[in-house]
Amino acid sequence: MCGIVGYVGHRRALDVVVEALRRMEYRGYDSAGIAILDGQGGLAVERKAGRLSNLEAELDEIGEEHFTGTAGMGHTRWATHGRPTDRNAHPHRDASGKVAVVHNGIIENFAPLREELEKSGVELASDTDTEVAVHLVARAYEEGPTAGNFVDSARSVLRRLEGAFTLVFAHADHPGTIVAARRSTPLVVGVGDGEMFIASDVAAFIEFTREAVELGQDQVVVITEDSYTVTDFDGNSEVDTRPFTIDWDLAAAEKGGHDYFMLKEIEEQPAAVADTLRGHFVDGRIVLDEQRLSDQELRDIDKVFVVACGSSYHSGLVAKYAIEHWTRLPVEVELASEFRYRDPVLDRSTLVVAISQSGETADTLEAVRHAKDQKARVLAVCNTNGAQIPREADAVLYTRTGPEIGVASTKAFLAQMAANYLVGLALAQARGTKYPDEVAREYQDLAAMPEKIAELLTGMDPVRALARELSDSPAVLFLGRHVGYPVALEGALKLKELAYMHAEGFAAGELKHGPIALIEDGLPVIVVMPSPKGRAVLHSKLLSNIREIQARGAVTVVIAEEGDETVRPFADHLFEIPSAPSLLQPLLSTVPLQVFAAEVAQSRGYDVDKPRNLAKSVTVE
Ligand code: M6R
Numbered sequence: 001m002c003g004i005v006g007y008v009g010h011r012r013a014l015d016v017v018v019e020a021l022r023r024m025e026y027r028g029y030d031s032a033g034i035a036i037l038d039g040q041g042g043l044a045v046e047r048k049a050g051r052l053s054n055l056e057a058e059l060d061e062i063g064e065e066h067f068t069g070t071a072g073m074g075h076t077r078w079a080t081h082g083r084p085t086d087r088n089a090h091p092h093r094d095a096s097g098k099v100a101v102v103h104n105g106i107i108e109n110f111a112p113l114r115e116e117l118e119k120s121g122v123e124l125a126s127d128t129d130t131e132v133a134v135h136l137v138a139r140a141y142e143e144g145p146t147a148g149n150f151v152d153s154a155r156s157v158l159r160r161l162e163g164a165f166t167l168v169f170a171h172a173d174h175p176g177t178i179v180a181a182r183r184s185t186p187l188v189v190g191v192g193d194g195e196m197f198i199a200s201d202v203a204a205f206i207e208f209t210r211e212a213v214e215l216g217q218d219q220v221v222v223i224t225e226d227s228y229t230v231t232d233f234d235g236n237s238e239v240d241t242r243p244f245t246i247d248w249d250l251a252a253a254e255k256g257g258h259d260y261f262m263l264k265e266i267e268e269q270p271a272a273v274a275d276t277l278r279g280h281f282v283d284g285r286i287v288l289d290e291q292r293l294s295d296q297e298l299r300d301i302d303k304v305f306v307v308a309c310g311s312s313y314h315s316g317l318v319a320k321y322a323i324e325h326w327t328r329l330p331v332e333v334e335l336a337s338e339f340r341y342r343d344p345v346l347d348r349s350t351l352v353v354a355i356s357q358s359g360e361t362a363d364t365l366e367a368v369r370h371a372k373d374q375k376a377r378v379l380a381v382c383n384t385n386g387a388q389i390p391r392e393a394d395a396v397l398y399t400r401t402g403p404e405i406g407v408a409s410t411k412a413f414l415a416q417m418a419a420n421y422l423v424g425l426a427l428a429q430a431r432g433t434k435y436p437d438e439v440a441r442e443y444q445d446l447a448a449m450p451e452k453i454a455e456l457l458t459g460m461d462p463v464r465a466l467a468r469e470l471s472d473s474p475a476v477l478f479l480g481r482h483v484g485y486p487v488a489l490e491g492a493l494k495l496k497e498l499a500y501m502h503a504e505g506f507a508a509g510e511l512k513h514g515p516i517a518l519i520e521d522g523l524p525v526i527v528v529m530p531s532p533k534g535r536a537v538l539h540s541k542l543l544s545n546i547r548e549i550q551a552r553g554a555v556t557v558v559i560a561e562e563g564d565e566t567v568r569p570f571a572d573h574l575f576e577i578p579s580a581p582s583l584l585q586p587l588l589s590t591v592p593l594q595v596f597a598a599e600v601a602q603s604r605g606y607d608v609d610k611p612r613n614l615a616k617s618v619t620v621e
Helices: 013-027 052-062 110-119 131-142 150-158 261-267 269-277 295-300 310-327 336-342 362-373 388-392 411-431 436-447 449-457 461-469 484-499 508-513 536-551 565-570 586-603
Strands: 003-008 031-037 043-049 071-077 099-107 163-171 178-183 188-191 196-199 211-214 219-224 227-232 242-245 303-308 331-335 350-356 377-382 395-398 475-480 502-507 524-528 555-561 573-577
Touching: 003 013, 003 099, 003 163, 003 178, 003 219, 013 031, 013 052, 013 071, 013 196, 031 052, 031 099, 043 052, 043 099, 071 099, 071 163, 099 131, 110 131, 131 150, 131 163, 150 163, 150 178, 150 219, 188 227, 196 219, 261 269, 261 586, 269 411, 269 436, 269 449, 295 411, 303 310, 303 336, 303 362, 310 331, 310 350, 310 411, 310 484, 331 336, 336 362, 350 362, 350 411, 362 377, 362 388, 377 388, 377 411, 395 411, 411 436, 411 586, 436 449, 449 586, 461 573, 461 586, 475 484, 475 508, 475 536, 484 502, 484 524, 484 586, 502 508, 508 536, 524 536, 524 586, 536 555, 536 565, 555 565, 555 586, 573 586
Parallel strands: 303 331, 303 350, 350 377, 377 395, 475 502, 475 524, 524 555, 555 573
Antiparallel strands: 003 071, 003 196, 031 043, 031 071, 099 163, 163 178, 178 219, 188 196, 188 211, 211 242, 219 227
16 A cells, blocks of 8 residues: 655755656555655655645745655555545654654554553654554653663564554654554565665656565564664564565666556566466476475365455456366355454365465455465465565466556456466376376467567557547446356456546446346447357357347447457447457457556546556555
8 A cells, every 4th residue: 555665875855756656656645645764863854645747846835945854755655544645645753743753554552552652641643553653762762761762762662553554763863764554454664775765666766776685473673784684573683584686676676668567567478477377387397486285285175265355356256267177166256344254164175375475465465364374385476586475385486477566457457367367277297187298289379479468568559549539428338158257357447546537347248137238329338258269158149148138228348359240230339359269268358448448548538547546465454
């Protein structure tokens, strides 16, 4: 959700912090703020509601000379407690103005702490849960056993906090030190030469260093220009951390000539799928190299649950069809937010596949924890190296898309589907439900998909033209069957989140059970057709559905396999996709829907990278 950065080094902190916020603005953009330590006992803070550009305009007006210093921190906010106003923007300060904090997450026990502070005469200046932390640290620094010790003061307060949080503290009297801590929300350290960084995401410091350290749960890190020290909340230094080298570079986090990251990320999908598959088929066998589940463990599995949120959930719905077909194992796909509240039946022989681009989604993380408590095996499909979900899972399969900055999932969604297919084939191979030559054939089909996606992407102009034509529609419906049904759901989600347009996805077979009542003259209905060869029966049923809606005045927009002539007479607009095996078709049919949603949103004047009210990583429930 919120993006956090801290810096101590030799550069002008203002530049480092603002640039880092720009790279993390996708995490939240309700407000932004900075705090710069001038090295002489001063702490300059500025914060502003709205996009980072509002803060930058404010900084220009004030003058950069007021923000000298080589240490500081910054924050880009996605509001949880308190409206997105200037006064609720981070950093928050104590009454003396010497201590500052930025925060991602929720301090669940903030109400009693606030009451305690107010009773002792502290006046709080915001409506946030965050502000209590800075007053408590200031008080611990002023009086009691930790008086005069900034780091111990911070640790003593952290021990009192409940919830999920990343917190960063700065103190004007300790200008060469930044203290940060994490519990269940992300924080990584960037190790530079004579400079140290802490941030929610490595994108914040990739320009300066690719050496990073992943922190564990309930850890505190203290950075100075030439050191980082990690302890637990009690100050014990025997803690688990994991140094790693970031395997992508600055260019991957830039727009590369596109107006929006999302448009670049749509174009990157062939590479995202190819990179995700790369190295996973060796000597005729599927190899999940990051996997820590043995073949025997895979053989012992008798049921699969897939848990995820949003687009990741839709990728899981596609996975169900493939895994059940290839392995004959029952697969249930569940929204992570529902999973642990309904007491699902799990045991040692259950495999839970947790899909998350960010690896931070709070609901998915809690679902993983619940599954592990019930002794189920957990396999994470994740795009973010070292995030909390893969850390806590028994096994992980990384999608290798590089950073996805646009809030709407595009290349990560396709890469998740590719990874899920690999999981299905690995299970089929281990369990012997497919012969090796069959697994090899399925993999070859999968490996051929990036080229088809690339071919499809070259023909998107008619989709964009139609999107502009339909951009004033009050609503759009999406229909699909079999694997086309999750694609319909994903198409509707893209349109809702980007274009703020009413959009619904339906299983076409349900049409006559209610949704057909929505059809009226001129309503655009996008239909994802199955292959006429691979799914002939479903194809003819969908054809009937198209006739039914067309007869009632709908504008039919049909996504169909190239050469599918039967559908042409009933399609007001027809978009062809390359031919592919039925189960893999979502890797293609999703693409025009992404392009359509992005173009409608742009026609309506919206920022497709930062849709209103959304954040890239939903780290609170
Ligand atoms: O990081 P995750 O994959 O766990 O995120 C899940 C959803 O929040 C995410 O897919 C969301 O639905 C996207 N905005 C969809 O475009």
